Amino acid sequence: MVSQLATIDDAGWTGATAAAPHKHAETLEAGDVLFFPGLAFDIASSELRLFSPELVARSKNVSFDPRSGRLGGTSLDGADRTSLRDLIARFSGAASTFVRGTLPAYRDRLEVGRASFRPVEIAGRASSWRKDDTRLHIDSFPATPVRGRRILRVFTNVNPHGRARSWRIGEDFERVATRFSSLLRMPVPGVAAWLRLIRVTKARRSRYDALMLQLHDRMKADTDYQAAVPQAPIDFPPGSTWMAFTDQVSHAAMAGQYQLEQTFLVPVEAMRDERRSPLRILERLFGRSLV
Numbered sequence: 001m002v003s004q005l006a007t008i009d010d011a012g013w014t015g016a017t018a019a020a021p022h023k024h025a026e027t028l029e030a031g032d033v034l035f036f037p038g039l040a041f042d043i044a045s046s047e048l049r050l051f052s053p054e055l056v057a058r059s060k061n062v063s064f065d066p067r068s069g070r071l072g073g074t075s076l077d078g079a080d081r082t083s084l085r086d087l088i089a090r091f092s093g094a095a096s097t098f099v100r101g102t103l104p105a106y107r108d109r110l111e112v113g114r115a116s117f118r119p120v121e122i123a124g125r126a127s128s129w130r131k132d133d134t135r136l137h138i139d140s141f142p143a144t145p146v147r148g149r150r151i152l153r154v155f156t157n158v159n160p161h162g163r164a165r166s167w168r169i170g171e172d173f174e175r176v177a178t179r180f181s182s183l184l185r186m187p188v189p190g191v192a193a194w195l196r197l198i199r200v201t202k203a204r205r206s207r208y209d210a211l212m213l214q215l216h217d218r219m220k221a222d223t224d225y226q227a228a229v230p231q232a233p234i235d236f237p238p239g240s241t242w243m244a245f246t247d248q249v250s251h252a253a254m255a256g257q258y259q260l261e262q263t264f265l266v267p268v269e270a271m272r273d274e275r276r277s278p279l280r281i282l283e284r285l286f287g288r289s290l291v
């Protein structure tokens with residue numbers, strides 16, 4: 001019922017493991033988290049000067065787009081800015097190789113999205129309930145519609161002070177969606193085109209994206225649900241890596257500082273069993289096509 005942690009001890013950054021070729025993809029598609037306790041990402045001693053929450057400007061993360069090479073969300077300039085970009089770019093490349101090696105079923109269908117460096121402590125970070133990632137939620141992007149594609153994320157804890165990144169994980173997606181489905185509304189026709197026109201979204205928001213945003217909000221806004229739903233705490237120690245479909249796994253990040261993350265988008269058609277995708281589950285619940 002609650003997502004599980006599947007531990008893999010023998011992976012390096014090439015992604016090759018002794019498991020059957022599609023075992024890891026099937027584990028992820030079932031809504032579990034792949035955990036690589038010994039997979040550390042090396043930070044050079046000269047890079048440790050970059051480890052400060054002060055390097056983010058107003059955002060909570062530094063972001064890096066591997067397609068354009070563009071760095072965002074930091075006020076650093078000069079040599080420090082170059083070093084920070086090189087660090088995130090190196091992680092982005094390693095994560096791409098890693099995912100292709102670990103998940104050969106998706107290898108030729110992956111779209112590489114943004115990477116991020118998260119230098120700000122999560123616990124006690126002031127924010128609105130909607131932006132509060134210490135509440136259980138599924139990921140959904142307000143500005144960049146995915147139109148049913150899966151959100152696959154690789155995370156590495158690079159905390160230099162020995163501190164874990166603490167998550168909670170909740171019940172499986174079908175249960176979450178069923179629980180909240182009566183509160184979700186189909187978007188009004190025309191709104192998606194309007195949001196695109198005024199550049200709130202970078203592409204047209206599909207019905208799927210609209211429902212996923214509502215689900216994200218309904219979960220976070222419901223304090224009784226947050227307290228009562230079956231859930232499990234997980235600590236990811238420094239020097240460990242993990243991977244999950246975060247559009248599917250109900251998760252909350254409770255504490256931790258200094259994490260690297262790379263996002264990928266995976267078309268549902270590349271899945272071993274697309275019936276397990278949030279898109280197909282919501283389409284079954286609502287009895288209609290959503291993209």
Ligand SMILES: [Fe+2]
Binds near residue numbers: 133137139246
């Ligand atoms: Fe999240």
